[in-house]
Amino acid sequence: MPIAFNKKAFNVLYSVFAIFSCLALGKLCSYVAPALPSSLYGLMFFTLSLHFRIFDAEHIKSTVVWCLKHMGVCFVPAGVGIINHFDLIKQFGIAIILITFATTFILLTLVGLYYQHCLAGEE
Structure with missing residues:
Protein backbone atom coordinates (compact mmCIF):
# COMPACT_ATOMS: atom_id res chain seq x y z
CA MET A 1 0.00 0.00 0.00
CA HIS A 70 3.67 32.00 18.23
CA MET A 71 6.83 34.05 18.78
CA GLY A 72 5.40 35.76 21.86
CA VAL A 73 6.00 32.59 23.86
CA CYS A 74 9.73 33.15 23.39
CA PHE A 75 9.56 36.58 25.01
CA VAL A 76 7.77 35.47 28.19
CA PRO A 77 11.10 34.80 30.01
CA ALA A 78 12.18 38.39 29.29
CA GLY A 79 8.94 39.68 30.80
CA VAL A 80 9.44 37.48 33.86
CA GLY A 81 12.98 38.84 34.17
CA ILE A 82 11.64 42.39 34.14
CA ILE A 83 9.16 41.57 36.88
CA ASN A 84 11.88 39.86 38.95
CA HIS A 85 14.04 43.01 38.79
CA PHE A 86 11.23 45.53 39.16
CA ASP A 87 12.95 47.25 42.10
CA LEU A 88 15.97 48.05 39.90
CA ILE A 89 13.68 49.35 37.18
CA LYS A 90 11.88 51.55 39.72
CA GLN A 91 15.21 52.87 40.95
CA PHE A 92 16.94 53.37 37.57
CA GLY A 93 13.98 53.43 35.16
CA ILE A 94 14.42 57.05 34.00
CA ALA A 95 18.15 56.52 33.45
CA ILE A 96 17.48 53.35 31.45
CA ILE A 97 14.95 55.15 29.25
CA LEU A 98 17.25 58.15 28.71
CA ILE A 99 20.23 55.94 27.87
CA THR A 100 18.11 53.88 25.49
CA PHE A 101 16.83 56.94 23.62
CA ALA A 102 20.24 58.66 23.58
CA THR A 103 22.13 55.62 22.26
CA THR A 104 19.42 54.93 19.67
CA PHE A 105 19.57 58.55 18.49
CA ILE A 106 23.38 58.48 18.33
CA LEU A 107 23.37 55.18 16.43
CA LEU A 108 20.77 56.35 13.91
CA THR A 109 22.64 59.61 13.40
CA LEU A 110 25.95 57.84 12.81
CA VAL A 111 24.38 55.35 10.41
CA GLY A 112 22.69 58.22 8.51
CA LEU A 113 25.92 60.21 8.28
CA TYR A 114 27.83 57.14 7.13
CA TYR A 115 25.17 56.42 4.50
CA GLN A 116 25.36 60.01 3.24
CA HIS A 117 29.15 59.72 3.14
CA CYS A 118 28.88 56.52 1.08
CA LEU A 119 26.40 58.13 -1.30
CA ALA A 120 28.64 61.17 -1.74
CA GLY A 121 31.52 58.83 -2.65
CA GLU A 122 29.48 57.23 -5.44
CA GLU A 123 28.79 60.50 -7.26
Whole structure:
Protein backbone atom coordinates (compact mmCIF):
# COMPACT_ATOMS: atom_id res chain seq x y z
CA MET A 1 0.00 0.00 0.00
CA PRO A 2 1.58 3.32 -1.06
CA ILE A 3 2.09 6.05 1.51
CA ALA A 4 -0.13 9.08 0.87
CA PHE A 5 1.67 12.33 0.19
CA ASN A 6 0.92 14.84 2.92
CA LYS A 7 1.93 18.29 1.70
CA LYS A 8 1.74 19.94 5.14
CA ALA A 9 3.98 17.32 6.74
CA PHE A 10 6.42 17.63 3.85
CA ASN A 11 6.56 21.43 4.26
CA VAL A 12 7.22 21.11 7.99
CA LEU A 13 9.99 18.56 7.50
CA TYR A 14 11.48 20.60 4.65
CA SER A 15 11.41 23.75 6.83
CA VAL A 16 12.98 21.99 9.80
CA PHE A 17 15.70 20.57 7.55
CA ALA A 18 16.38 24.00 6.00
CA ILE A 19 16.53 25.82 9.33
CA PHE A 20 18.62 23.22 11.13
CA SER A 21 21.06 22.82 8.26
CA CYS A 22 21.61 26.60 8.22
CA LEU A 23 22.04 26.59 12.00
CA ALA A 24 24.55 23.74 11.72
CA LEU A 25 26.51 25.73 9.14
CA GLY A 26 26.33 28.69 11.51
CA LYS A 27 27.77 26.57 14.33
CA LEU A 28 30.59 25.49 12.04
CA CYS A 29 31.31 29.09 11.02
CA SER A 30 31.24 30.24 14.63
CA TYR A 31 33.74 27.52 15.51
CA VAL A 32 36.07 28.53 12.65
CA ALA A 33 35.58 32.32 12.92
CA PRO A 34 34.12 33.21 16.34
CA ALA A 35 33.49 36.87 15.46
CA LEU A 36 29.69 36.45 15.60
CA PRO A 37 27.32 34.13 17.44
CA SER A 38 26.45 30.94 15.56
CA SER A 39 22.76 31.90 15.36
CA LEU A 40 23.66 35.04 13.38
CA TYR A 41 25.79 33.03 10.99
CA GLY A 42 22.90 30.58 10.64
CA LEU A 43 20.48 33.42 9.97
CA MET A 44 22.79 34.76 7.27
CA PHE A 45 23.02 31.30 5.69
CA PHE A 46 19.23 30.95 5.83
CA THR A 47 18.72 34.37 4.21
CA LEU A 48 21.26 33.66 1.49
CA SER A 49 19.84 30.20 0.81
CA LEU A 50 16.39 31.71 0.32
CA HIS A 51 17.77 34.56 -1.79
CA PHE A 52 19.71 32.24 -4.10
CA ARG A 53 16.79 29.76 -4.12
CA ILE A 54 18.72 26.88 -2.59
CA PHE A 55 15.61 26.27 -0.48
CA ASP A 56 12.12 26.89 -1.82
CA ALA A 57 10.49 29.75 0.09
CA GLU A 58 6.96 28.50 -0.72
CA HIS A 59 7.62 25.25 1.15
CA ILE A 60 9.03 27.13 4.15
CA LYS A 61 6.45 29.94 4.27
CA SER A 62 3.74 28.17 6.28
CA THR A 63 6.17 27.04 8.98
CA VAL A 64 7.74 30.49 9.26
CA VAL A 65 4.30 32.13 9.52
CA TRP A 66 3.38 29.68 12.29
CA CYS A 67 6.63 30.44 14.15
CA LEU A 68 6.04 34.19 13.88
CA LYS A 69 2.48 33.77 15.08
CA HIS A 70 3.67 32.00 18.23
CA MET A 71 6.83 34.05 18.78
CA GLY A 72 5.40 35.76 21.86
CA VAL A 73 6.00 32.59 23.86
CA CYS A 74 9.73 33.15 23.39
CA PHE A 75 9.56 36.58 25.01
CA VAL A 76 7.77 35.47 28.19
CA PRO A 77 11.10 34.80 30.01
CA ALA A 78 12.18 38.39 29.29
CA GLY A 79 8.94 39.68 30.80
CA VAL A 80 9.44 37.48 33.86
CA GLY A 81 12.98 38.84 34.17
CA ILE A 82 11.64 42.39 34.14
CA ILE A 83 9.16 41.57 36.88
CA ASN A 84 11.88 39.86 38.95
CA HIS A 85 14.04 43.01 38.79
CA PHE A 86 11.23 45.53 39.16
CA ASP A 87 12.95 47.25 42.10
CA LEU A 88 15.97 48.05 39.90
CA ILE A 89 13.68 49.35 37.18
CA LYS A 90 11.88 51.55 39.72
CA GLN A 91 15.21 52.87 40.95
CA PHE A 92 16.94 53.37 37.57
CA GLY A 93 13.98 53.43 35.16
CA ILE A 94 14.42 57.05 34.00
CA ALA A 95 18.15 56.52 33.45
CA ILE A 96 17.48 53.35 31.45
CA ILE A 97 14.95 55.15 29.25
CA LEU A 98 17.25 58.15 28.71
CA ILE A 99 20.23 55.94 27.87
CA THR A 100 18.11 53.88 25.49
CA PHE A 101 16.83 56.94 23.62
CA ALA A 102 20.24 58.66 23.58
CA THR A 103 22.13 55.62 22.26
CA THR A 104 19.42 54.93 19.67
CA PHE A 105 19.57 58.55 18.49
CA ILE A 106 23.38 58.48 18.33
CA LEU A 107 23.37 55.18 16.43
CA LEU A 108 20.77 56.35 13.91
CA THR A 109 22.64 59.61 13.40
CA LEU A 110 25.95 57.84 12.81
CA VAL A 111 24.38 55.35 10.41
CA GLY A 112 22.69 58.22 8.51
CA LEU A 113 25.92 60.21 8.28
CA TYR A 114 27.83 57.14 7.13
CA TYR A 115 25.17 56.42 4.50
CA GLN A 116 25.36 60.01 3.24
CA HIS A 117 29.15 59.72 3.14
CA CYS A 118 28.88 56.52 1.08
CA LEU A 119 26.40 58.13 -1.30
CA ALA A 120 28.64 61.17 -1.74
CA GLY A 121 31.52 58.83 -2.65
CA GLU A 122 29.48 57.23 -5.44
CA GLU A 123 28.79 60.50 -7.26
